[in-house]
Amino acid sequence: MSKGVSRRNFLKAGALAAASLAMPNFLARSGVSLTALAAETPPDFNSSLDVYRKHWTWDKTVRGTHMINCWYQAHCAFDVYVKDGIVFREEQAAEYKQLRPELPDMNPRGCQKGCSFSHRMYETNRIKHPMRRAGGRGSGKWEQVSWDDALNDIADKFIDTIIKEGTDRVIWDLGPDINIGAANAAQARLAQLTHSICLDSNSSNGDGHRGAFETFGNVYMERSLEDYFYSDVIIIWGANPIFTSIPNAHFFTEARYNGTDIVCISPDYSASATKADLWVPVKPGTDAALALAICWQIIDGGHVNESFVSEQSDLPILIRADTGKFLTGKDLDGGLDSTFYTAGSDGKLREVDRKSLELEGYKADLEASLTVKLADGKEVPVRTVYTLLKERLSVYTPEAVSEMCGTAPKLIRRLAKMVINAKALSNVSGSSMNKYFHGNLTERAMILIWVLLGQMGRPGSGYSAFGFLANDGWEDYVSGLRIKDRITFGTEIGLDLMWDWMKGETSESFFKKLSTSQFTDPGGNLPIWTSSALFWHVHGGVSELAEQADKWVPDLKKPVKEALHESLEKKWLPLQPPMGKHPRILFHYCSNPLRSVRGSQKLTEVLWPKLSLSVAIDFRMSSTAKQADYVLPAAAWYEVTDHKWVTPLVPYNHVTNKAVEPLGESKPDFWIFTMLAKHIEERAKSRGLDVVESHMGKEIRLANLYQDMTMDGRFGEDDLDSAAGAILEQSSNLSHVSWEEQKETGFVRYNSLGLSPLSIGNAGDLKNDEPFIPLTHHIDGKQPYPTQTRRIQFYLDHPLYLDHDEHLPRFKAPPSIGGDYPLIMTGGHTRWSVHSVWRDNALMQRLNRGQPYIVMGQEDAGTRSIADGDWVRCFNDVGEFIVRAKVITGAQPGQTIMYHSWENYQFAGSGDARSVSPSPINPVELAGDHAHLKIGMLEGQPGCFDRDTRIEIEKLSAEDSARLRQG
Amino acid sequence: MRVQKVNTIAEYTDPAAPGWGSVEVTEIETIPAPLGLQPTEYIQVSWEERPYGALEQASLRAVHDGTSIAIQMIWEDPQPSTGAGEGFPDGAAIAFPVHGEPELMQMGSPEAPMQFVQWQASKKQARSVLAKGIGSTLPGAAVGETATGSWSGGRWTVVFTRSLAGEGESANLVPGSNTQIGIAVWNGSNEERAGIKAVSADWTALALDR
Amino acid sequence: MVSNEPITVLERSICYRGLAEAYRSPAGGVGILDESWIPPPSENAKSEFLEAFAPAVSTTACALYQSAHSNREQTSLYEELIRWYDHFGLQRKAKAELPDHVSVELEFMHFLTYREHVSAGDEHALTTLRRAEKEFLTKHLHPFSVSILGHSETFANRYKYLCLEHELFVRLHLQDFGEI
Amino acid sequence: MTDKRQVAMVIDLNKCIGCQTCTIACKTQWTNREGMEGMWWNTVSTSPGEGTPKGWEKMGGGFRKGKAQPGKLPKQGEFGTAWNFNVEEALFQGDKHDTLGPIGGDPNWGTNWDEDIGGGEYPNSFQFYIPRICNHCTKPACMEACPRGAIFKREEDGIVVINEDHCRGFRFCQEACPYKEIYYNTVTGTSQKCIMCAPRLEEGVPTACSRQCPGRVRFLGFLDDEDGPIHKLVYKYKVAMALHPEYETEPNVFYIPPLAPPSFDEEGNPIDEDRIPMDYLDSLFGPAVGPAIDLLKAEKAKKKAGGESDLMDTLIARNWLDLFGPFTTNPKDVAKTLEERVQNRQG
Incomplete structure (x- = not known):
């Protein structure tokens, strides 16, 4: 009997009567009942070290990968170690076969970020519940709401916008991390069923490989x-x-x-x-x-x-x-x-x-x-x-x-x-x-x-140039699996393409036309795309930053804004919604524009006020999610089953398997988009709405949206696994291995390039047991x-x-973008994150400096009496930001390096690294009425430029740094 | 040094207990533990030029109530170190011979072991330790050992208690008989630990009242 | 029932169960815990619960995950707690709350004390279980409860009392061990 | 009596890309328990630089002419404190200007603070990455310094291990180790260090740092295994050498020295003067480094001319598993449980 604790009325009268074990979170590992387990003699225990007797134990390992656009270094098969429903470690699978004795094999793959994703997955910035802002946009005040409340509210606003202003006012801001698997197939189906607009992020990331496009008519060669x-x-x-x-x-x-x-x-x-x-x-x-x-x-x-x-x-x-x-x-x-x-x-x-x-x-x-x-x-x-x-x-x-x-x-x-x-x-x-x-x-x-x-x-x-390799069953799935073989695909699109096909056009040029048509009138139940760079410049107000572009770029023939408007009016470059029609709803999916777009300070100033609704779908809080009206918790990559595009460098389809239940109330993206379709259908029915006309005159069947979305129930919100499998079964380049086996091994080598507009440009014979050489169809096949x-x-x-005297290659000195300042702010992707996903992860930060910094050379630091670690102000005619200096021996005098993807909230004060980069549009990139200089998937669009940005850096005094850091 | 008989040591466990005022004080001189006796070359080499064990003496008082003994030890230490985080804690120990004639400086021997009760500023419980020669300390038999220390005005006051009788290889203290006592003090702020300490040069005779 | 003999092991176990349920949901612990201890939930019980325990909702909220109260990395804290539960034969259910949620740790104590209740008479089992309870309270649940109490001072609703009584209850249990 | 064997590692500095995947692999495998937040049993630093702990090469320890040398006790701040971040305030509750950053103000040192800073002056600056783990020395200074004999070297693989049950946290070992590879756990009050993934090796699984290295930088195996790559690189070709041999602890981790592109004269024309000063490399690897670099350059030239080179083919290791000697098992195929925690069970 324990002494000391006096009996106080902790318990209600009679509570002892129901004195039994109640354990909602546990069950007995051996399978017996909990009361039986309680009756067994307990294992001996003298200190918590005993708990660690069995150090490294796990229940199961699952093949997983990370569904993010690591691009050139993509993708790696991992073994995910799970114990008691928690992922506590991952390690590279490293089971890639050697192709030929004289060639190194691909093992082990993986990097320090992939090997710590389980740490990132459980960090405090993980979103576990749907959240609605409870204060002004960006106020950081949130309230937790149920999925039903959130999706109903979003569905209502979705319907209001379509009816009042048109389907092209709903925008899907798709970041570089879309997986061209089942997750973003659901988003694409919803977009094409509602004729809403998908943004092609490649142009605003500045990855357009314009030179290769101008020379080969195609950027895809790796x-x-x-x-x-x-x-x-x-x-x-x-x-x-x-x-x-x-x-x-x-x-x-x-x-x-x-x-x-x-x-x-x-x-x-x-x-x-x-x-x-x-x-x-x-x-x-x-x-x-x-x-x-x-x-x-x-x-x-x-x-x-x-x-x-x-x-x-x-x-x-x-x-x-x-x-x-x-x-x-x-x-x-x-x-x-x-x-x-x-x-x-x-x-x-x-x-x-x-x-x-x-x-x-x-x-x-x-x-x-x-x-x-x-x-x-x-x-x-x-x-x-x-x-x-x-x-x-x-x-x-x-x-x-x-x-x-x-x-x-x-x-x-x-x-x-x-x-x-x-x-x-x-x-x-x-x-x-x-x-x-x-x-x-x-x-x-x-x-x-x-x-x-x-x-x-x-x-x-x-x-x-540009590496991209994707399954070619995705378009089939997105268009409702009605397109069985490739040829009939032509008839779906329209007769003129068929005529080209007959005229002996190559399949490559045929698919180039198809990819261009997706920016004008896709027909054939494919989503409508528009260039994100044009969207941010015109609707987002980024072009206002480039007013003084003619001061920076000596040989401009006309002001950039004028050239831009001319190109839009002459329909050289399609923009949806067109200039003058405001976007109303912005879904941020796998993207973080407020962090990545050059001159993003303009977006919150010009674009956000136009929006009636901004929804961020992510597994973590980000600079963009902070400004959203809703943040919907997406499941993380060890909590879903799906597959992801790669590049010819590592031509293996990689699959991630669901290792554990999604955390809290987070849901797979596939579920979110399918449920949104369900809620729109229900809200439409309850508001007596049936068919609405899209801005292109297509019938949008709101009252059967969920029915169409799920192909009459074949792929409901919980059928992510079978949808991912269906895409591969439709793929000519990945159906040679069953979906079950691909989930088991986690990776399978492509057996051909396939017919996706995103890979066909490689124009070569990809075999699953040979190294791949691009463009052989042209060099040898004489196509x-x-x-x-x-x-x-x-x-x-x-x-x-x-x-502009650019009809033939020539050298033009880099223009002084941002004004006449002595230092050039080059940049580069960082070792410490892929885009911003790991940028604020504690493990990565501890192996870095924990705060953003700008790299400069000893000479430039010396003349400005800046020491390593000092707080400095970087500024030009367009904006400024404050950051710490990192002084190294390897930077060229006059060169500073601002490595990529710090989140805005990691910068002290109000500015961030994008505030000084106006990124004016290069006028030659506005061409669109030319045999091959026209818009296509991930190519032929104006780019974004920040590496010519000119800045000056000055050391901050102690008081300045204190004052400015309050922002 | 005399161990006064009292009816219960319960009132003496608090370092500031008034009862201690009337107990006879014995000063025990201390010297740095000899460098030559440090168990490893590394320790000898790294403390050659470093002063340690600077404490000159400590004052002790002791009472017993027939079943257990309480020993109060006071010594100068301008800078208290609790050993929080990476720091080293201040410490003190009271040693008694188990049997035979253990050589204090040699920390006893296999034939003549000695047992001591150790207090560290970083821990609440005391530790009983058996030593059979330098570098051979092992956990000692439990003798109900406790130690409570408090620091004020530049001085540590620590009260050790343990049972008089001890089973197994532990030092037996018998009322009315004589034995010996030795002490050791570690100054945490000088990074003193293990053999780097101030010790009583030799045993001090200890007489327990009947 | 008010009397002054010491609390029995079974009563202590059921208290742990009541506390776990109270932290699990707005209407939890009502059937077991006495009103004089914790006032019954008002009609907007849900918003009171979120106001108290959802950091995303209010700036004064107190997270109910031990990882938010210690600078340990989540994954390493989960691993250690899972090893504790595993050592005593328990396995997490598929849709269970995270292992470092206060209701899960209270539930584990409910299990250990219940096991102590059914092991009456088996001295070896009792000492083992008490030693485990003491170590788990010392390393995990008690410092966690003290931190929750610290946060709860600014609460304006009934959960202020829950956190107060919870910390007191755990501290008294810890003091009961003395020297084992 | 098991015959005495020594597990050794060769780290090729020409293939190390400083990505820290080894550091993270070790962290998620071992140093993720209480009191270990700031511990990195594997580190990668940019040379020349202070390294970690900061200025470890000036902290003494090891032996000179057989005599133990006094060493300095490194502080947690010198290893780099494990910063925590104000995520709650900055992301969920913050008003507009709550910056996400390390709690406790601007840090001025971290485990990888001098990453990519390098030495010399543009355009003739120089740098290379150097991974470090405990060298499991043949003559461990830590073992000889411990007054309680709590450190021992295992017969079957020469791994040096601290028995945490005997350790009282005196940390003479931390001072005595000339490579400063030992950490102190303020929660358990014991010293802890790299255990060469002994529980993995016992199951035939390579160490986490070597198996998970994307650069394929680390050879693992027994030093006495004559047809293994390690024996060949250390004894036959003598291109793998100890770091700071002058510390006399006979480390069992060996390094292939780094090559570098030519440096430039005043007008910026390439000249064949070592970009990485040879005296700097001598100060790290001793006089053997010069001939090793010449051999590497000669063998590469042979390959370029179309010839054969066993040394180059060994370093290329086209078949990834050739790096790991007898340890070629994938950890997922190991029994579901790795029994004892090495530290406190042996000895």
């Missing part, structure tokens, strides 16, 4: 990692793989041991440069000059692979001296303006074959120069693209280029020699080039090197390219390009 082992020279250019391709990096360090020369071209002695055999420092944003110097060494030294360029590129094609345009059939004999000509050494013209690159022995004269008689009788001199290019490049001597990009002439010659003598030349591509204003010119100049040398389409040889001249095209005779 090899598999094993293929790098066949290169004898690998150039890391516009990328920092040691930071941002952690699971891939061993291929480069191992290739270096294998005798391959690794070259790193970067302004700073970056982490990737430390692993190179030759580091080539270059001034930020001036890489085009260096590339053109190499091109000139190739041409001047007589190293041009003439047969390759004659067959594959537009270099032999004739240009009219008077107009600077291609000589066309229309000019000569009133024929087509899509017929172009080359000339043989005998001076006779030959039509450029639109159906095949095969020359059958014909030899074009690369430097043909003759006069032709036009249909209207005019005599016009014509010359080849090659001749014009040769004249243009002759100025890029090593000595001249050294002035432009700061690289020493001897070093330029040594680099050129290495490139020219390479047997198999490849590049590690990132996405920093197209975050410079003239990034497109840089990439066109880089591609010219590979084309002049014919370094393409062979083992270890080729240019890599034409999806460009105006059906060739790799360096000459763009579009008026915008001619006006």
Whole structure:
């Protein structure tokens, strides 16, 4: 009997009568009843150390991965260790097969972020209940609401907006982390069933690879990692793989041991440069000059692979001296303006074959120069693209280029020699080039090197731009699984595409048209897309920041705003909703625009006031969720079963399996979108609504939305698993292994590129037991390219390009965006997070500095008497932010580096790293009425630029820093 | 040193108990434990030039009530260290021979072990320790040992209690008979621990009243 | 019933059960805990409960997860608690609350004390169970309860008394152990 | 009597990309219990730099000419305190200006504070990443310093382990270790250190830091296994060498020294002068480092010219499992339970 505790009336009278065990959270592990367990003799216990006797124990492991856009370094199969319904550890599965004895295998994959996701999943910023804001937007005051209340309110506002103002006022802000699996298939189905607008985030992320698009008519070209082992020279250019391709990096360090020369071209002695055999420092944003110097060494030294360029590129094609345009059939004999000509050494013209690159022995004269008689009788001199290019490049001597990009002439010659003598030349591509204003010119100049040398389409040889590989069953599922085979797919879209199909267009150009149609009128039950960059600039007010763009960009022909409006009016670039019609509802799904969009301070000022509803769907609080009206808790990646797109670098479909129940009231995204459709249907019925017309005149069946969404109940809100399986069964490139087996192994190698518009551009034969080489359908198969001249095209005779003297590659100095300030704010993806998902994770922060910092060199810090760790103010004509300084030895004088994806709330004071980047639109990117310069999935849209931003940095006094940090 | 008989030691367990005022005080001199006797070369080398065990003496009082003994020990320590976090705690110990003639400086021997009760500022419970030579301390037999310390005005006052009789390998204290007592003091703020301490150079005779 | 003999082991176990239910839901613990101890729930019981225990809802709320009251990482705290429950043969149900929720820790004490009740007479079992109860209270439940009490001072509703009595009850149980 | 064997590790600094996946693998495997928040039994630092604990190379310990050297007791702040963050206030309750940051004000040191700072001056700066774990030395300074004999070296694999039941938290071991690889747990009052994943090795599973390294940087195996890669790299090719051999503890973790691109003259032209000063590498690895680097360069040139190189093929390790000697099991296939916690059961 215990002494000391006096009997107080803790218990109600009679409570002892019901004196039994009540344990809602537990059951006996051995399966006996709890009362039976209580009766057993207890195990011995002397201290809590006994609890740790069995240190490492688990109930089960499940194959999992992380459904986030790690892009170049995507994806890794993990074993997720579960005990008692809690994930407490994960470790790489590392069971990838070696393809060939001479090639390294892919193991183990994984990185420090993936290996700590279970820690992130349970952190305090996890959202566990639907929340509605209880104060002003961004006030940080929330109230917990039930799913029903939240979804009913959202459904009502959804319906009100559609009826009053139109279906194009509802916007799906889709971030880079959409998985092209079942989760975002549900969102896409809901979008296409309600004709609401999906934002293509690639343009506002600045990942558009504009130069590759202008040259190949397609951005998608990437090899598999094993293929790098066949290169004898690998150039890391516009990328920092040691930071941002952690699971891939061993291929480069191992290739270096294998005798391959690794070259790193970067302004700073970056982490990737430390692993190179030759580091080539270059001034930020001036890489085009260096590339053109190499091109000139190739041409001047007589190293041009003439047969390759004659067959594959537009270099032999004739240009009219008077107009600077291609000589066309229309000019000569009133024929087509899509017929172009080359000339043989005998001076006779030959039509450029639109159906095949095969020359059958014909030899074009690369430097043909003759006069032709036009249909209207005019005599016009014509010359080849090659001749014009040769004249243009002759100025890029090593000595001249050294002035432009700061690289020493001897070093330029040594680099050129290495490139020219390479047997198999490849590049590690990132996405920093197209975050410079003239990034497109840089990439066109880089591609010219590979084309002049014919370094393409062979083992270890080729240019890599944008990597994307997706299942091709997704479109089928989104359009309701009514499209069985690919051909009928054409008829669904419309007859003109069918006619192209008949006319011998390649499947690639066919799908390019399909992807463009999704921005204008998708028909065929596919979602409507619009460029996120255009959306943020026009509706979000970001373009107002670029008012003074003409002061920063010397050769602008007209103010950016005017050029933008002209492009919209002339329908060069479609924008939905059109200018002047305000968006009303914004769903943020897998995206964080207030953190990622350059000049995002404008969004809360201009766009948010227009919104009647902002809904964030995420598993954690973020800068964007803080400003939302509703935050809906999404299940995390070990709490759902689904699969994710990858890139050809690691051509394996990766599957994550549900290891534990979603935390709190969080739900899989699939459930959220399907339930939203159910609530809209119920609310529509109760409000007596049935059919509504979309802004494109399509019948929106609100009263049967849930029925249509679930394909008459086949895929209800709890059928995520079978929906994910159905997508793969529809996929021509992933149905060779059953869905059950794919869930078991967690990864399976693609057995073909498939027909998704997001992968077909790779134009190669992807097999599941061979390294993959892109573009072989063009190089070997002689299939034409999806460009105006059906060739790799360096000459763009579009008026915008001619006006800005960018019809041919050239060097333009990086403009002083943001004003005339001494330091350039370059940037880069960080080692410490993929986008912002891990940026505020405690484990990652403890291995970093816990607070945002800007990297600068010793010299620049010295002249401003800034010491490592000091609080500093970074400012220009557009904005400012305060941050701590990190002074390193490797940064180039004049260069600062603001690494990517700090959340806004991690910055002291009111500004953040985006406040100084106005990102004016580059006028040439507004072209849209051209044979291949038109909008498509993830390509052909205006980009975003922050790497030319100019700033000044000043040390903050103690009082300033205290005052400013209150913000 | 005399252990006065009282009817119960209960009133003496509080370091500031008034009863202690009337108990005879014995000063025991202390010297730094010899460097040469430190069990490892590393400890000798790293404390060669570092002063330690600077305490000169401690004043002790002791009473017993026929079943257990209470010993009050007071010594100068300008800087109290509770050993919170990474710090080292102040400490003190009272040693008695178990049997035979244990050499105090050698911490006894296998044939002549000694038992001591140790107090640390970082812990509430005292610890009984058996020593059979330097570096050989093992948990001692339980002798109902307690120790409560309080610091004020630059001095620690600690009261140890333990039963007179001890089973197994523990030092037996018999009323009316003589035994010996030795002490050790650790100054936490000087990072003193293990063999780095101030010790009584030799045993002090201890006579228990009948 | 008011009397002054000491509380029996069974009564203590049922008190733990009542406290666990009180922290689990707005209407919890009503059937067991005496009104003089904790006033009965008013009509807006739900908002009172959220006002007291949902940090996302009110700035003065007190989170009911031990991880929010200690600087231990969640995953390591979960692992340790799961090992405690596992050591005594308990397994979490699929849809159970997280292992560091105060109602789950109270439920575990309800189980240990109930087991102590049915093990009357088996000295070895009693000492083992009491030693485990003491260690679990010392390492987890008591410091957690003291921290909850600290937060609850600013409460304006009935839960102020629940946190007060809960901490007192746990502290008295801890003092009862003395030296085992 | 089991014959004495020694598990060893070779870490290739040309493949380490400083991503800290090893650090996180170790943290989630071992140092995630009470009092271990600030512990990193595996760390990766950027050299040249202060490293962790801050300025450990100036903290003494180890031996000189066989004689124990006094060492400094590193503080938690020097290892880098485990900052906590005001997530609750900044995200859920905060008014507009509550910044999410470390509680307790602006830190000025952390476990990886000098990441990517490097040495020298642009454009001839230099840096490389160096992972460190306990070296499980053949002559452990920690074992010889402990007055209670609470540290012992296991016969079957040479792993140096602290028996936490005997440890009284005196921390002479922490001072005596010249690599400062021992941490103090203020909650348990005991010293704790890397145990070379002994429970994993006992099940044939590689250590967490080596198996989970995406850079494929770590070779693991027994030093005496003659046809294993470790023996070859350490004894045959002599390209894997001890860090700070002058500490005389005979560490059993060996490093392949780092190569670097050529440095530049005044006009920015590449010259073949070592970008990483050889005297700096000597100060880390001793005089053997020069010939090792020459051999690496020569073997790479052989491969570039189309020739064969057993050394290069060993370092490439095309088949990932070749890195791990006899330890090739996937942990998920191990029995569901790993019995004893090594620390306090042995000895």
